[in-house]
Amino acid sequence: MPHAVEIDTATPPPALKVERLAFAYPDGHQALYGVDLQVAAGERVAVLGPNGAGKTTLVLHLNGVLSGQGVVEVAGLPVVKPNLREIRRRVGIVFQDPDDQLFMPTVREDVAFGPANFGVRGSDLDARVARALADVGMAEHADRSPMHLSGGQRRRIALATVLACDPEILVLDEPSANLEPRARRELAEVLLTLGRTMLMVTHDLPYALQLCPRSVLIDDGVIVADGPTRELLADEELLAAHRLELPFGFRLG
Amino acid sequence: MSAGHSHPLHRPGDTPVHRLPAQVKIVAAIATALCVVSTPRDQYWAFGLYLVLLSAIWVVARIPPGWLAKRALIEAPFVVLTFVLPFIAGGPEVHVLGVAVSEHGLLTGWNILVKGTLxxxxxxxxxxxxxxxELIVGLQRLRVPTMVVTIATLMLRYLEVIAAEARRMRLARISRGHDPRFLWQAGATARGVGTLFIRSYERGERVHLAMVSRGWVGAMPDHSTPARGIAWLSGLALPGLAAVVLGVALWP
Structure with missing residues (x-):
């Protein structure tokens, strides 16, 4: 890239830059074959793809839990070992099962866990927790046990635990899985009001359409399509070739 | 997993005892237990006083005796042993309710029973x-080595994870007509244990991943302020009094 230096000084770096990322699991299974992806600050991008396409493997590279060949940068900071602490603050991953994420006795402690690990203390910490809970509409549940909340509420708390770290990019793994329709809609409303850069891994194509203007389709460890979500979902042949389909009765009008 | 958030042994509350910093309570509990085990077994009155001291704590902490009694049942196997000892130990015999029992066994049994219970x-x-x-944070503040604290944290989490997983698997087995009360169906339960191990391992792995992603590096965040002198003073009142009782009991 001959003009890289010029561009870097003129515009802020992309929220996420992935270049030629390849990864094989220790058992030899090659999960990623050179993935290229750029996400600009403020963008909401859906990552679509069938089971086993490499979506979760990609997500785990974003905060350095897995490391393959290639380049991953978060807001200009490369994902390498000395940067891991800052990288994990910048990349907020909301995992698929909120029960994996919530383990403290009260909602408040769980939301405080992340920022406390990143060195936030005292009244700053309280303010962070209060703000994150208010952002997801759960402020009044701060002192309850996550166990006593509904699935949709737990999912929103899981989101708050990550928001409290004030990430540069929010990564959501199957956010709508196991949610009743109403909780699914409420979560979408919360996500749309956050105004954050977002990468959403999902099978739920209508959800991708509702939340993300842009989608990338990943299959067999490479990105096979990248474009406006509506165009991608309208391409029936493309979807069929990668074992994706719109739900019964759903039409793009 | 979600069942892990409330603990069967913990009774949340907001009493002076609950508010004491965990490290003070850990030290107090260990010191009290040491006083109890150092008391000569034939100073019967001393054990009564220890019980009175503990009861005072229960009143302040508002713990109902029934709640404690149910959980104290964990001691039951040892209680059985103490009832066997008087009959199998040798030495001089005494008559209790017309039955000849070993005096040595009787005292040994009493010793185990009373000290164990306390x-x-x-x-x-x-x-x-x-x-x-809080217990984990308390251990951390007592400068227990990080590795030990980490192991305790993980164990705490995994125990709950495994229990929840086992409950789900049992439900699924029962729903398919398995009746674990019959001995010949124990095989399915045994095979289930292997699966349980794998599943808990995977679940634990995911929980760990979620913690690491939020910046966890091995220590639990510590929000409490250091314990002040007054907290130590009030917290150590129980072992202090127990030590007085012990001193009197040991007085020649």
């Missing part, structure tokens, strides 16, 4: 008034 009650009191998370 020890169990002391730890139950600590567990009831201190959440597992």
């Amino acid at each position: 020890g169990v009650l002391t730890s139950l009191t600590l567990a009831a008034t201190t959440s597992p998370g």
Whole structure:
């Protein structure tokens, strides 16, 4: 890239830059074959793809839990070992099962866990927790046990635990899985009001359409399509070739 | 997994005992238990006083005796042993209710029973008034090596994870007509244990991943302020009084 230096000084770096990322699991299974992806600050991008396409493997590279060949940068900071602490603050991953994420006795402690690990203390910490809970509409549940909340509420708390770290990019793994329709809609409303850069891994194509203007389709460890979500979902042949389909009765009008 | 958020041994509350810093309570519980085990077994009155001291704590912490009694049942196997000892131990015999029993066995049994019970009650009191998370932070503040604290944290989490997983698998087995009460169906339960191990391992792995992603590097975040002198003074009142009782009991 001959003009890289010029561009870097003129515009802020992309929220996420992935270049030629390849990864094989220790058992030899090659999960990623050179993935290229750029996400600009403020963008909401859906990552679509069938089971086993490499979506979760990609997500785990974003905060350095897995490391393959290639380049991953978060807001200009490369994902390498000395940067891991800052990288994990910048990349907020909301995992698929909120029960994996919530383990403290009260909602408040769980939301405080992340920022406390990143060195936030005292009244700053309280303010962070209060703000994150208010952002997801759960402020009044701060002192309850996550166990006593509904699935949709737990999912929103899981989101708050990550928001409290004030990430540069929010990564959501199957956010709508196991949610009743109403909780699914409420979560979408919360996500749309956050105004954050977002990468959403999902099978739920209508959800991708509702939340993300842009989608990338990943299959067999490479990105096979990248474009406006509506165009991608309208391409029936493309979807069929990668074992994706719109739900019964759903039409793009 | 979600069942892990409330602990069967913890009784949340907001009493002076609950509010004491965890490290103070840990030290107090250990010191009290040490006083109890150092008391000569034939100073019967001293054990009565220890019980009175503990009861005072229960009143302040508002722990109902029934709640404690149910959890103290963990001691039951040892109680059985203490009832066997008087009959199998040798030495001079005494008559209790017309039955000849070994005096040595009787005293040994009493020794195990009373010290065990008081020890169990002391730890139950600590567990009831201190959440597992606070206990971990308390150990950290007592400068227990990080590795030990980490292992305790993980164990705490995995135990709950495994229990929840086992409950789900049992439900699924019962729904398919399995009746674990019959001995010949024990095989399915045994095979289930292997699966349980794999599943818990995977679940634990995911929980760990989620913690690492939020910046966890091995220590639990510590929100409490250091314990002040007054907290130590009030917290150590129980072992202090127990030490007085011990001193009197040991007085020649």
